Amino acid sequence: MKNIDWSDLQLFVAVARGGGLSPAAKESGSSPATVGRRMLALEQAVGRPLFVRRQTGYELTIDGRALLSKAQLMEANARSIDDWLEAEGGRSLVRISAGTWTANFFADNFSRLWTPEDPFRIAFKTTEAKLDIAHREVEIGVRNAAPESPNLAGRRTVEVAQAAFCARNAGEAGRRNWVAISPEDMATRSARWLAAQSGATFAAWANTPRTLHDLIRSGVGKGVMPCFAGDRDPLLERAGDEIADLREGQWLVMHNEDRHRSDVRTVIDRIVALVNAHAPLFRGARPLGG
Template sequence: MKNIDWDDLRIFILVARHGGLSGASTASGLSPATIGRRMVSLEATVARPLFVRRQTGYGLTDDGRSLFERALAMEASARPIEDWLSDESSRPLVRISAGTWTANFFAANFSRLWTPEDRFRIAFKTTEARLDIAHREVEIGIRNRPPENPNLAARKTCEVAQAPFRARNRPLPGREDWVAIAPEDAITPSARWVASRKDITVAAWANTPHTLYDLIRSGVGKGVLPCFAGDRDPLLERAGEEIAELREGQWVVMHNDDRHRPEVRTVIDRIVDLLTSHALLFAGQRPLGSE
């Protein structure tokens, strides 16, 4: 059985389609001389004349037409593989687990984490629950404490401050109730802190951070937010001092093996750079209008 180079067959298809070397040259980017030599080599390989060469171009012999039909079938069969190889979905995916407010901050600064030239994609897994990095639910997790699992590694980035916030356009000062995450949905330390208070009146409960945020912004009451979220919103203002007992560190956590993958390492470095460059914001030292 003769071994025919698929690249030669692709060039053969172009010559047959365009009726000569010039058209095939334009379509392939190869010189007419190179294409001519490749076709002579192909004829030698199959031991049959494939072309009738005229001054006006290249015609196909009976064997040439027979090969052309078979080559077209091969081209059609190969196209799904070529499409798969060039498919954007074949690029590796870096999954990032983060809470609502950190994911919101990442989205607002996405150009610091990814560029169109990167050969990977990013997927956010926004949840207040902890996804399992050790069992590869995600590649990177943003956590409020370092991991205990020996298979995980971490890099500390900054301190995160929490404070009560209210709407700037709230009604005239008077009694000010709170809005909070419902006790049965209280996963985060800030939600549990509000739920444990016996000295406050809650006007409305929410089951997600975003709904809590909407209630605060609409003036229903004051609620606890990370300073890096509340201080960035011109419609909000501080409703009290930082809640010192809610201050916590922030770590970028990853699997010991995955962190050596080039795309994961790149995203980790960019996240660390982004968070550390905004350390004062996260620490509550840059409230809106303070500069």
């Protein structure tokens, strides 16, 4: 079977369905002579006669009928795949792994990353953990360091600053006490930095950045956030200067092979253009009201 081409089997089904070379030739866009030669080659490949050739047309032999049932099953399976691709719009998928703050920024600016005319779709994998790009869990990862694996490629984008933020209407306790990611859920440098501060008093803990943001907005306490997230929220204000120890670069990381895909390359270029256009925001140079 390794010498049998699927297109020959499709043509075989067309000959069997039409009862001869001419209907199959019309369906396939080939000449009857070409169809006839390919059917002879198919019979040689399987080592069995598939047709009884008569002046009135082609009739299937016993082996021909057996092959037809198998080929029709393959045709049905192939059609289900085509239907699946058609249902998906025939579009590829570009998966982006990013932390909560970055995913939120991308979502707010989604029209800069994707348009309805694009031949691909985007799926966000929002997590503070690092997904395995080398084993294709995602196509693009937003990271705070260059990749170390030889299978991965990296593209540096912008500098990211962080600071303490509190609610604009926060009382004295809300400006003095901290809210933080709980010790068992720490996955970022900022969470570990705050946990290491001696003398800090904590009003509440959260297990996700999203809940941390809600606690800060509610005036429960101040918390550490990237400036590109905190400075975009009109309900928040800075509760101190930039935390210099937490400044870091942002990297886009992708598999060495995937980065050459046209859809992945397009999304990478759009991400770079988007964050570069907001570079002052990322480096903390655009505080609201500043």
